Ligand SMILES: Nc1ncnc2c1ncn2[C@@H]1O[C@H](COP(=O)(O)OP(=O)(O)OP(=O)(O)O)[C@@H](O)[C@H]1O
């Protein structure tokens with residue numbers, strides 16, 4: 001039972017990150033009817049940007065020393081006498097990294113947002129109103145462009161990137177079994193859920209959210225109502241790539257940085273489809289279920305089999321509910 | 335009125351090569367293909383064989399995506415199934431005389447691919463467009479994943495790959511590239527012709543009708559169930575044949591050769607060449623295979639063979655491949671076939687009018 | 690020949706059809722009229738099998754076809770045209786019309802791959818049949834090789850009729866065949882419809898807003914309003930019916 005809870009919690013934690021990634025795909029789809037097949041590669045760029053701003057730049061000679069490691073006198077004092085694995089020690093380790101973590105996150109979000117805007121302007125906008133198929137295939141082409149570009153730009157082996165939160169181990173007993181959690185994972189989950197909730201609230205309640213929904217309903221009507229559809233397009237892409245940057249940074253701290261981060265996007269694509277493409281709630285449910293299912297698969301069948309859980313899940317769901325868990329069936333008017 | 339195009343009877347009017355220029359182009363190309371192995375070097379031979387193998391698969395994707403309008407991003411998996419089925423069946427039937435083995439193994443590989451194609455195509459009855467693209471992608475991830483599993487490693491070799499047999503047609507051992515070229519070219523031309531024929535009959539027309547307007551097709555008596563699955567089966571069968579040749583051509587196959595990159599290459603070749611057109615795959619495969627080679631040669635020359643810089647070749651190839659696809663989508667979404675059409679049309683009208 | 694009884698159909702809250710009953714008699718032209726949104730197209734969609742009715746049955750030549758798919762209804766001999774032209778825009782006029790012959794042809798996948806032999810024979814026979822029976826009949830020989838996108842609206846409607854005729858239908862459903870046409874085109878189309886009835890004995894069900902045409906060519910008329918069947922009878926009866934006058938005046942007011 002304790003084991004079960006351990007894996008369930010692990011699953012929920014990765015589920016939250018899936019949800020954070022899914023939000024980017026859903027937002028772009030809602031506004032533009034385009035499913036971004038390259039979203040995973042945007043996330044990979046986010047991870048590399050975080051690496052650049054949190055590791056490479058602080059490590060340069062010209063960078064101020066406090067950026068790389070912030071060691072004010074009081075902190076050095078507190079540090080003394082602590083043993084290696086003390087929770088306070090982990091917090092202090094993290095505190096020394098705070099400047100570069102913040103620098104890294106801001107840098108990653110800004111750069112990735114810029115990248116998203118660039119993609120929208122140069123590749124999506126020329127096709128706007130013409131062919132959704134072409135736009136989707138452009139994102140397929142983008143997979144190769146981004147993946148090639150990343151390996152051109154970041155040739156160095158990606159080293160360790162700092163955790164966003166103190167990585168104190170937390171353990172407690174449930175039904176006689178020890179459950180282990182890491183502080184950083186919990187904070188990651190909270191960040192992911194906050195961003196997810198924030199975006200959903202924005203789309204539901206703010207003016208630009210209403211504009212997005214109106215555009216999703218009917219582009220030409222939205223146009224005639226005075227909504228600037230190109231602006232919506234561009235905002236959706238910026239939103240997706242900025243949230244993608246945070247997700248990328250989190251993933252980088254969890255699993256390290258590698259080109260396989262791009263492939264991660266495809267599992268999330270499967271999740272989004274499972275949820276129903278344009279439903280935030282559906283995607284949240286799908287993300288959490290896949291997270292938990294993966295953890296359970298890992299527990300019972302081993303880590304490898306967890307890899308295909310999202311793909312099997314999406315096929316099963318599509319067969320029984322062709323439009324996803326919460327997606328709307330489009331009735332064609334004849 | 336162009337006098338040269340008057341037709342005497344319906345049979346003549348239904349011909350495919352309905353003007354001099356088309357005939358010249360097709361018969362000329364066949365002649366070139368026949369002369370090719372006698373004049374080409376090893377490298378050219380290798381490229382030609384690779385193109386032929388890829389072409390068969392792209393023709394298959396064209397049937398599904400170009401003509402039936404069902405987008406698949408996972409057809410690399412069917413090539414994998416064809417290739418692995420070839421190896422597995424060859425080992426299974428190793429007791430049979432070598433000379434007839436391929437004659438049994440190739441059709442079996444094609445049939446297995448087609449059957450899996452029908453299964454993967456099942457969601458297409460209920461979902462359209464995007465859902466299908468993701469469903470096929472998911473299915474292909476599952477297929478390559480299973481091939482890699484230790485569970486099936488005794489048959490597939492797992493992640494380390496497996497050695498493949500040499501084709502032997504009734505005692506003629508195809509153990510050189512030049513010999514394989516003959517088999518590949520004959521099969522590639524046959525499949526291209528078969529696909530072309532398909533679209534002169536009710537079967538192919540039904541596919542196009544489903545692509546253009548599915549409910550209208552239904553009202554004409556076209557069963558969506560039957561024809562969508564048929565289209566999936568045909569395209570998977572083509573990919574399976576391509577996979578079988580792949581297995582015979584190389585000494586060893588690895589699961590990673592059939593992953594996402596291959597599926598994307600198939601779709602990219604189709605879009606660049608021209609979807610829903612007979613010659614589209616031909617042009618597309620040529621470009622998609624040649625451009626990376628040219629980059630390799632150019633980069634090799636530019637960097638003077640420095641190993642340090644050779645690292646960049648892969649990423650640059652990847653970027654250019656993506657750019658190629660994107661550029662065509664933005665500038666010439668109907669592909670090279672559209673460009674050649676324009677040229678042929680003006681050649682046909684020459685010297686009367688242009689355009 | 691074709692009859693519906695007690696047909697009900699709804700989309701969420703909208704009741705598109707509420708108890709429609711009538712029979713289209715063999716070889717006759719039956720008109721379906723009603724104001725915009727009355728449910729005429731929905732009725733056609735239920736008859737051709739796109740929407741499953743909530744209640745009621747559709748019968749074709751005595752056989753209950755309520756639950757069979759549209760393509761099977763086509764094989765039984767039901768053809769239709771659409772209010773919003775539904776031609777295959779990626780094909781030529783000729784290929785569009787050839788598609789009408791789909792159910793009558795037999796070529797399977799393997800003979801299609803071969804083409805030469807049975808498939809070719811069948812194709813040439815189809816071509817001859819279409820040329821003589823449809824293309825000449827509807828006077829569209831000059832455009833047979835044109836892509837659909839190059840045709841005027843009126844011609845597209847005519848090609849859609851041609852495609853339906855290529856099916857050799859026993860029952861033909863026409864959804865607003867002359868909508869958006871000028872006077873001359875309308876007269877042509879009315880003539881073609883009458884010719885079809887006369888030459889082939891086809892049972893025709895016609896939705897149309899053009900009252901003159903409906904009164905002229907239909908022998909029986911069904912009137913719908915808000916999904917309800919408010920009248921049916923001969924043109925003379927229907928035009929005197931107070932409920933019908935009320936519905937039309939109400940809609941106009
Ligand atoms: N697919 C659908 N989903 C929801 N409502 C629909 C659908 N199809 C039709 N309706 C509704 O059903 C009602 C009847 O529509 P229908 O198209 O049958 O009218 P009609 O008589 O053909 O009108 P018109 O003369 O304008 O063509 C309308 O209120 C319409 O909005």
Ligand SMILES: [Mg+2]
Pocket residue numbers: 729730731772
């Ligand atoms: Mg209508």
